[in-house]
Amino acid sequence: MDNLIVIKIGGNSINTLPPSFFSQIRQWMLAKKRILLIHGGGSQISELSDKLKIPVKKIDGMRITDKSTLELTRMVLLGQTQPQLLMKFTEAKIPAIGLNAADESILNGTFLDEQKYGLVGQIDSLNIKLLSEVLTHHLAILAPMALTADNQWLNVNADTAASKIAGLLKAEKLYLLTDVPGVLHNNTIIPSLSPKIADLLQSQNIITAGMKPKIQAAFNALNWGVTSVQITNQLASSGTTFVQEGDNENAISF
Ligand SMILES: Nc1ncnc2c1ncn2[C@@H]1O[C@H](COP(=O)(O)OP(=O)(O)O)[C@@H](O)[C@H]1O
Numbered sequence: 001m002d003n004l005i006v007i008k009i010g011g012n013s014i015n016t017l018p019p020s021f022f023s024q025i026r027q028w029m030l031a032k033k034r035i036l037l038i039h040g041g042g043s044q045i046s047e048l049s050d051k052l053k054i055p056v057k058k059i060d061g062m063r064i065t066d067k068s069t070l071e072l073t074r075m076v077l078l079g080q081t082q083p084q085l086l087m088k089f090t091e092a093k094i095p096a097i098g099l100n101a102a103d104e105s106i107l108n109g110t111f112l113d114e115q116k117y118g119l120v121g122q123i124d125s126l127n128i129k130l131l132s133e134v135l136t137h138h139l140a141i142l143a144p145m146a147l148t149a150d151n152q153w154l155n156v157n158a159d160t161a162a163s164k165i166a167g168l169l170k171a172e173k174l175y176l177l178t179d180v181p182g183v184l185h186n187n188t189i190i191p192s193l194s195p196k197i198a199d200l201l202q203s204q205n206i207i208t209a210g211m212k213p214k215i216q217a218a219f220n221a222l223n224w225g226v227t228s229v230q231i232t233n234q235l236a237s238s239g240t241t242f243v244q245e246g247d248n249e250n251a252i253s254f
């Protein structure tokens with residue numbers, strides 16, 4: 001899809017989006033860019049789980065999802081974080097529409113590894129026709145859940161979902177917005193990151209938890225043909241840019 005920018009907004013970032021975020025989006029829309037947001041809600045899901053005394057279990061940043069966690073996840077994503085984000089756009093007078101897997105099969109997926117993660121999935125395909133119609137006049141906000149061919153809801157990590165969607169749609173840019181200004185080493189932003197350095201930093205436990213699937217998602221998007229992939233906390237700063245191996249003259253060295 002031409003002129004497409006995909007932005008993933010982590011659950012922790014929804015309430016701290018600065019005015020510059022909305023003005024950048026407004027400028028892009030005036031320049032006829034199509035804007036697709038994928039939202040998270042991980043910390044809100046964990047918070048409600050705690051309140052309901054449902055144990056929170058994660059492996060490498062992926063939530064182990066049984067039946068009650070799945071129901072709770074759908075409640076939080078579709079009943080809390082998506083409308084919260086939509087309200088921010090309403091307040092900013094930017095036309096936005098919220099979408100989820102049940103809207104005309106917009107996100108179809110399969111189990112990632114049922115034995116290991118339970119009701120967790122990956123995106124396999126999407127309804128490009130519907131998305132393309134919506135994106136002509138609106139910014140679209142998608143929840144990171146998929147439906148299987150048997151109509152089973154699956155919980156999908158929002159970074160993984162955003163990168164696959166950006167890849168399937170051949171987006172020109174993918175921003176993974178989070179609560180840190182980039183991938184950090186000794187409290188300093190790594191401006192440019194290649195797969196080998198990322199592996200090294202993971203083996204040294206410098207990259208951990210939710211940053212792991214985020215980095216995997218970033219490299220996947222690059223491999224699927226997305227031209228520019230960044231992890232940052234605001235659209236105005238480049239944070240960490242992802243590069244293919246051999247294209248890393250600015251990458252940090254040890
Ligand atoms: N090397 C690293 N650099 C930056 N953040 C890191 C790193 N390793 C682990 N993290 C953690 O990853 C978090 C971002 O991932 P996550 O909590 O899943 O964010 P989001 O909800 O935005 O997807 C940071 O807040 C930080 O705690």
Ligand SMILES: CC(=O)N[C@@H](CCC(=O)OP(=O)(O)O)C(=O)O
Nearest residue numbers: 011040041042062063156157158
């Ligand atoms: C399978 C899996 O881990 N799904 C995520 C979906 C939400 C998410 O990714 O939200 P953030 O981007 O705010 O972390 C979860 O349940 O937390």
